[in-house]
Amino acid sequence: MEHRLIEETILSIPPLDEKTQTKARHHVDNLTKPLGALGRLEEVVVRLAGMTGEIIPVIDRKMTVVMCGDHGVVEEGVSAYPGDVTALMIQNFSRGKAAVNVLSRQFGADVRVVDVGSRLEEAPPDVWVRKVRSGTANMAVGPAMTREEAEQAVKIGIDVAKQLKEEGVQLVATGEMGIGNTTAASALAAVFTEREVSEVVGRGSGLDDTGLERKCRVVKEALRVNRPDPRDPLDALAKVGGLELAGLAGLVLGAASERLPIVVDGFIATAAALTAVRMAPAAREYLLASHLSQEPAHGWLLAELRLVPLIQAGMRLGEGSGAVLTFPLLDGAVATAREMATFADLGL
Numbered sequence: 001m002e003h004r005l006i007e008e009t010i011l012s013i014p015p016l017d018e019k020t021q022t023k024a025r026h027h028v029d030n031l032t033k034p035l036g037a038l039g040r041l042e043e044v045v046v047r048l049a050g051m052t053g054e055i056i057p058v059i060d061r062k063m064t065v066v067m068c069g070d071h072g073v074v075e076e077g078v079s080a081y082p083g084d085v086t087a088l089m090i091q092n093f094s095r096g097k098a099a100v101n102v103l104s105r106q107f108g109a110d111v112r113v114v115d116v117g118s119r120l121e122e123a124p125p126d127v128w129v130r131k132v133r134s135g136t137a138n139m140a141v142g143p144a145m146t147r148e149e150a151e152q153a154v155k156i157g158i159d160v161a162k163q164l165k166e167e168g169v170q171l172v173a174t175g176e177m178g179i180g181n182t183t184a185a186s187a188l189a190a191v192f193t194e195r196e197v198s199e200v201v202g203r204g205s206g207l208d209d210t211g212l213e214r215k216c217r218v219v220k221e222a223l224r225v226n227r228p229d230p231r232d233p234l235d236a237l238a239k240v241g242g243l244e245l246a247g248l249a250g251l252v253l254g255a256a257s258e259r260l261p262i263v264v265d266g267f268i269a270t271a272a273a274l275t276a277v278r279m280a281p282a283a284r285e286y287l288l289a290s291h292l293s294q295e296p297a298h299g300w301l302l303a304e305l306r307l308v309p310l311i312q313a314g315m316r317l318g319e320g321s322g323a324v325l326t327f328p329l330l331d332g333a334v335a336t337a338r339e340m341a342t343f344a345d346l347g348l
């Protein structure tokens, strides 16, 4: 089983439960409000019903998984921040002091930090250390990692999803931390959307104009040197992806196979989700898009996934912060389905 974990997981992703979905639609349509008046919240309830198989879904136990990894390509000067910030932020997550921790506390969710490939040598005890390697290699000169390493990181993500299911988690959010990872996400976006590099590269954590130009050149060079195959998502992940991106792709596959709803965070998390969906189209059905990032290519990735984000707040933080911000909206949506009167209750 172990060596076939990825294939088995892909094959075990069930389609949505259409009967339950139809019943949920019927229930929502009979609530005491004009038809469709709760807008996207209605769609959320109906989709969650199809994913979970419950007419009124229960999503009380939510977990944000923050996958962490470092990027060799940072040595090309593609980030506004030094690579050391990845390790510092892992410690910050562990102390509960990052934005994702604060927002998760605010909205009653938990955070699980998984180090798939940072350069941090000794992680705090609550961090799940599943390190495939200490950072990727510089994709501008060769592949970021081997195919085997990418597979290993995907398997880690699948395992994490299965463990969360066993713990009783009912919804997962995809977070990431990795200085340089918008370069990897842009490269994957170029591969999967076949758009020009200049269209898919943005300022990441805050590059100036010179930095942005340099980042474009580096992504072009990485694609020229590695020639990632758009029909082979694992090849693309290995050559121009990242360890936390591969981990998140695995998390999406694993969560979908367990019928767990997945709230996708920003640009990097969406690039990972699209990679997972290219591996397993059925996984798409389990995704909810949280917000629209400031990164210019995020909208195109969401369009590829046929997802519409719930929030536009000009965010570009990552960590799962945007996904966690949707939790009160999701809870509100489910509460209306659970607690509102129907027209039949009013005798109509």
Ligand SMILES: O=C(O)c1ccc[n+]([C@@H]2O[C@H](COP(=O)([O-])O)[C@@H](O)[C@H]2O)c1
Binding pocket: 078, 079, 080, 081, 176, 177, 178, 179, 180, 181, 182, 183, 203, 204, 205, 206, 265, 266, 267, 268, 269, 293, 294, 295, 315, 316, 317, 318, 319
């Ligand atoms: O999620 C987003 O849309 C997003 C957009 C820009 C930057 N980030 C975060 O910033 C880091 C990557 O930025 P950079 O410039 O180092 O590639 C990484 O840790 C991400 O979590 C995240």
Ligand SMILES: Cc1cc2nc[nH]c2cc1C
Binding pocket: 081, 085, 089, 176, 177, 178, 205, 317, 318, 319
């Ligand atoms: C400080 C900092 C925090 C982050 N959180 C996610 N990406 C980040 C990037 C930086 C630079």
